[in-house]
Every structure is written in structure tokens, then in C-alpha cells.
Amino acid sequence: MNEVKSATTIAEIERELRYISGIIKQKGREILNNYPITTPQFIALQWLLEDGDLTIGELSNKINLAFSTTTDLVDRMENNLLVERKKDTKDRRVVRIYLLDKGKQIIREVIEKRQVYLQDVLNDVPNDKVESLYDVLYLLHNQMKMDKEKVNNK
Incomplete structure (x- = not known):
């Protein structure tokens, strides 16, 4: 399993992943x-749909934006x-961001159109071939998640 992969x-x-990502982002826009x-x-709403309610700090980390920028985003x-x-x-000092029906509807419609x-x-x-593509992408995603966990656990 630890074979050396060709640098090429x-x-x-x-x-190819960069090109595909760029095309999907453009289509999404x-x-x-x-x-x-x-x-x-859209990215913030996706995280809220997938992960449920989040604090501004948690959302800020997920979308890689500064806390103040995320606050402005949430305000809008x-x-x-x-x-x-x-x-x-459970803790009245903590404020959570909840996705409302209008936000859920927009996310679902946009994702459906992308699909x-x-x-x-x-x-x-x-x-x-489509099934094989899914299998490889799933494997790649899991490998990346495991790598991220290794880094976070150090």
C-alpha cells in the first residue's frame, strides 16, 4: 500500500482536481x-445545513474567515x-446561529441545480465509470480526513 507514486x-x-474544482466553483457562482x-x-449556509447550529467562532473556523468578517456575514x-x-x-452566554427555512430552501435548490x-x-x-469515480473520490476524501485528524492530534 505504501508504494511510491509517480511525481508526474x-x-x-x-x-485535474484543481481544474474540476474551478469549474464547479464557476458553475456554482x-x-x-x-x-x-x-x-x-452560501458556504456558511452549507455548513449550517450540514453541521447544524454553530457559534460565530465555530462558523468562522469552518469558512476560514476572520471572526469580525463572519459576524458581518451573519448580520446580513x-x-x-x-x-x-x-x-x-444549556449556556445562555453562548449565542448560536440557526438556519431558517428560507436559508435551507436556497441551499437545497442551489445544490440540486449543481447536481x-x-x-x-x-x-x-x-x-x-461513474461508480469508480465515486469510489476513488470517497477514498481520497477519507484519506484527507484521516491526515487532518493526525495533524490535529499532534
């Missing part, structure tokens, strides 16, 4: 043009009725 192959994989949210707001989302700040039920785009792109690719 690794470079090609990194390049095109889709977001039809909604009253910015890309950073709250004004647009996408999220709501509530005091934590339709991907479906269209993969339409002519044989099913077994």
Missing part, C-alpha cells in the same frame, strides 16, 4: 446569481431571514 501522476491528479446570497454566505444573513441568532439552551449540472456532464459516461 501526483502532479496530474492535483492539476452562475447558479448563485439567481439568488440573493453571496458565495461566502439574519437581515435577509436566512439565519437566526439564539441563546444556547443536475453534474448529471448532465456525466450523462454519456458509463455507469461503472
Whole structure:
């Protein structure tokens, strides 16, 4: 399992992932043009949908923005009725950000449109190749999560 991978192959994989990521981001921006949210707001709403309610600090860490920038972002989302700040039920000093129905609806619609785009792109690719692609991406993601845990546990 610890075979030495070709530097050229690794470079090609990194390049392809970068290109794919760029195309998906661009397509995502095109889709977001039809909604009253910015890309950073979309990313924040995705985290809230996936992880549930978060504090400003937790959200700030997940979206890699400064605490003050995240506060401004949440202010705008709250004004647009996408999220709501509530005091934590266990510790009244802690304020959590909750995703509201309007925010959930926007995220679901945007993700659905991104999935339709991907479906269209993969339409002519044989099913077994699509399954293999999923398997490899799943494996890569898990390897990256394990690597991140190793770094965090040091």
C-alpha cells in the first residue's frame, strides 16, 4: 500500500482536481446569481445545513474567515431571514446561529441545480465509470480526513 507514486501522476491528479474544482466553483457562482446570497454566505449556509447550529467562532473556523468578517456575514444573513441568532439552551452566554427555512430552501435548490449540472456532464459516461469515480473520490476524501485528524492530534 505504501508504494511510491509517480511525481508526474501526483502532479496530474492535483492539476485535474484543481481544474474540476474551478469549474464547479464557476458553475456554482452562475447558479448563485439567481439568488440573493453571496458565495461566502452560501458556504456558511452549507455548513449550517450540514453541521447544524454553530457559534460565530465555530462558523468562522469552518469558512476560514476572520471572526469580525463572519459576524458581518451573519448580520446580513439574519437581515435577509436566512439565519437566526439564539441563546444556547444549556449556556445562555453562548449565542448560536440557526438556519431558517428560507436559508435551507436556497441551499437545497442551489445544490440540486449543481447536481443536475453534474448529471448532465456525466450523462454519456458509463455507469461503472461513474461508480469508480465515486469510489476513488470517497477514498481520497477519507484519506484527507484521516491526515487532518493526525495533524490535529499532534
